[in-house]
Amino acid sequence: DRPYDEHRERYSSSTVGLLKLLELELQFIENLKNYTDLLSAKANTLQDLIDSVDRGTEKTLAEREKYVSNPLNAFGLMRRTHQDWPKWHHYINTTVGRVELQALDDILGKAPDSQDMKEALIGMNRIERTYALEAKDLAKGRLLDKQYDIQLSIRDCLSLGQHKFQEGDFFRASMWYRMAIKHQPEPNAEELNTILGDPLKDLKLNYAKATIIHGLSTGNLSLSIQNVAELLNQTDDDISREMAAFEPSPTPYEIGCRGLFPKRTKLVCRYNFTTTPFLRLAPLKMEEVNHDPYIVLYHEVLYDREIEELKKQSKNMINGFSEPQQENKIREIIARHAWWWEQTTTRARIYQRITDITGFQLFVQEELNVANYGLGTIFGPHYDYTPENYDIGWFMGGPLGTILFYAGDLQQGGATIFPSINITVSPRKGSALLWFNLYDDGEPDPRTLHSSCPVIEGDRWTLTKWVHLVPQMFILPCQPRKVSQRV
Ligand SMILES: O=C(O)CCC(=O)C(=O)O
Ligand SMILES: [Fe+2]
Incomplete structure (x- = not known):
């Protein structure tokens, strides 16, 4: 592997x-x-040579004698073996596809390294745990209530099992090993195994280990190698129900991502005509999400043509991390993102729209953030303010509000949640979520802790504008807000 480079x-x-x-x-x-x-x-050419010599005649000694007795045959035999053989020898020894082999080296140089692989395993694990998905469903293409025509291979299951085992998650390791054991064998297993290794090697032993260790950790001391083998005859549903009984109860984050916060009432959808004069002409479809802190969702406020444009920012994307760099520690990557600095007409139009929607003043120099998510990546729980940036000392002031546009099609997962106040927002392409992070006096509001959930299926793109306090000093936000009631 190459040296680790976090960019x-x-x-x-x-x-x-x-x-x-x-x-x-x-x-x-x-x-x-x-x-x-x-x-x-090359094989065809050699086959032609074989066919030309191997005529199927001259089987017996008598026939062979007859063959060499003819001078025309004898001379031909002599000439071929003297003149042609070295040339065939050279041909046989020439490497086939030199150019292709060189290109293959280049392609392999770009293959994912072990860190890439690890990120993917972590991503799968996030999806699995956040949504309480199970190996027995995932392996067969079932994601929540959707059945896909996709199956994980025996080697996929094994790799997931090994990762859980290494991470000390013996329950899930056991279930993934079980899926590998029960997987139908690969059609050309024998050839594949010589190249890729035998996935069944030690598999049952590892299954037994994971299951027994899980048993021990949950107080089931009666499991032995023998009765682990018997477990294979029980249904996957029974086994997973028994084993999952010891799982800790879901965290608020998980409950939110699963869409299981209590249903909210007293919220309305309406047209907003009033924030700015523009809205009298083009009222916005507005859905209240929460009153205090104020959170609102606007629909149909980002257009496909603008989305095309923002996706072009992906050329400048860098890794986003959940924690600051510490020495050479490998950090958890959360997504790819880019700062959209270039002042194009599309960007200007989006800025104008933000002002139309919110009444906020934006400076054209201010940044806009484009993010794109992948396999189980998330923007983990955070506040948009930091101890440094909410302080008025920072020239623009703290992030009074955040406006988050959803710019991708999501089929499953990928919600934005506020776990302290039980709010889940399902992204819809073209919608924008607005919330206030600070009270009117600029003090941070800790109820605004928020996070994205792992995408299950979909192409998650977002565009974020953090609206700073100082430029808004002389305008009222959409709704009057209380000053902080320090708790
Ligand atoms: O994408 C999300 O759901 C959250 C994004 C976010 O928190 C941010 O951009 O500050
Ligand atoms: Fe945020």
């Missing part, structure tokens, strides 16, 4: 990266096609 693109952390990886796999296959074409051409 290097991680394929699994964004759909942009995953698309690059898919492109790489297609190149790999294209290369192999060219290579195998050349190999078959």
